[in-house]
């Protein structure tokens with residue numbers, strides 16, 4: 001399923017009716033705030049990263065749109081993947097993505113994230129990013145100019161404002177699919193420190209495909225996380 | 234009694250609003266110095282709303298939650314001890330000694346909260362932050378001692394009254410005021426002395442594990458921090474507030490000085506900061522103290 005429109009969206013069942021007459025106003029306000037204040041993670045892969053400094057600094061100045069670079073996944077809203085993703089990098093990207101508090105958005109900048117680009121024949125790069133992560137938006141180009149990057153971010157802004165940008169829920173609701181693709185690349189014993197199923201349960205984001213054969217495989221291989229031993233050389 | 238309760242409620246609120254404007258001013262000054270346009274008018278508020286509206290809020294445990302509450306609460310308590318025009322709150326019961334203690338609570342709360350995150354970057358950051366506190370607290374205490382000696386009181390309201398009758402403290406104790414300004418840079422945690430944040434090195438240090446409402450809390454704390462620094466300096470040296478327009482002008486000018494310095498400097502290492510803080514402001518403070526006490 002590579003077309004975003006085909007992805008089934010599961011309606012959130014909170015279990016209680018919303019009785020507050022101002023609820024819609026609050027939602028509107030929150031969506032506005034989320035659209036106008038986007039912190040992007042400073043984790044850039046591939047060559048497209050070189051287009052971000054001009055987009056952030058005095059020439060194009062992203063801060064006037066409320067977009068700021070942030071350095072840790074916990075504080076960030078957007079994960080920018082700016083170029084080819086090697087298998088090794090993809091592991092780090094998934095670890096990073098899972099640590100971000102949602103709503104979170106992924107933007108694939110550069111053609112390499114769309115279909116592998118000029119690395120199509122490489123054995124070491126992941127081709128389609130949206131098989132491993134729910135991508136909100138692709139900005140194609142080799143590499144896209146800062147204008148294109150800002151245009152893409154504005155589109156994301158409009159989507160958030162109108163409540164359309166919710167692929168992050170898809171990661172919880174169809175975790176089995178994403179995990180399957182990840183296991184295909186990294187091997188059956190692939191595991192991350194974040195307990196996605198537990199989070200999905202806790203925040204009420206469970207979907208029909210959250211659990212499946214791949215998550216069962218994960219549970220077989222899962223080892224409990226232990227702190228590293230302190231050792232002085 | 235009723236007015237006191239209203240004031241206790243109103244003073245932190247006013248502080249928060251003014252603090253947001255100060256944060257906006259900081260970001261605008263930074264943008265203008267880098268020849269950018271800078272953030273829109275409501276950006277600081279929008280950021281805070283955004284952080285509190287995150288759907289998954291990742292907590293690392295009870296102390297993590299309490300730490301943030303201490304960090305914000307310490308400043309909220311401190312605001313009620315700072316006299317502003319028309320509102321004294323409990324300022325004449327507290328005095329500057331109590332205020333100095335309250336100003337340490339946020340750092341300690343942060344240290345507790347960060348400790349539970351068990352992130353090595355956070356631990357490094359907070360140990361640097363506490364060392365930085367040690368660095369600027371020595372000149373800060375000297376300045377406070379000199380100022381209280383000069384006015385003959387530790388009561389902030391009486392200090393303001395004294396200055397309004399006899400002229401500003403900055404005229405009578407210029408060297409102490411200079412030392413105070415130096416210390417202010419440290420208290421606000423701005424650039425030459427922000428090694429404990431160091432985004433590219435230790436990923437914002439104490440803030441590294443803070444997301445969602447935790448980061449929102451820290452953004453609120455920053456607004457309070459700027460306001461407290463500005464009002465404290467104004468109260469000690471610039472005659473406090475007679476009326477709101479001049480008071481606002483004074484505190485915004487006071488806060489803008491460290492910010493402008495900040496955007497033109499890289500940062501010092503912790504030991505360099507310690508050496509610098511224990512040398513120049515301390516020497517200036519001691520000379521100022523000698524002049525005051527002669």
Ligand code: SF4
Pocket residue numbers: 046047048082083084109110111112113117118141142143
């Ligand atoms: S699309 Fe071009 S510029 Fe972007 S990562 Fe691929 S090769 Fe580099």
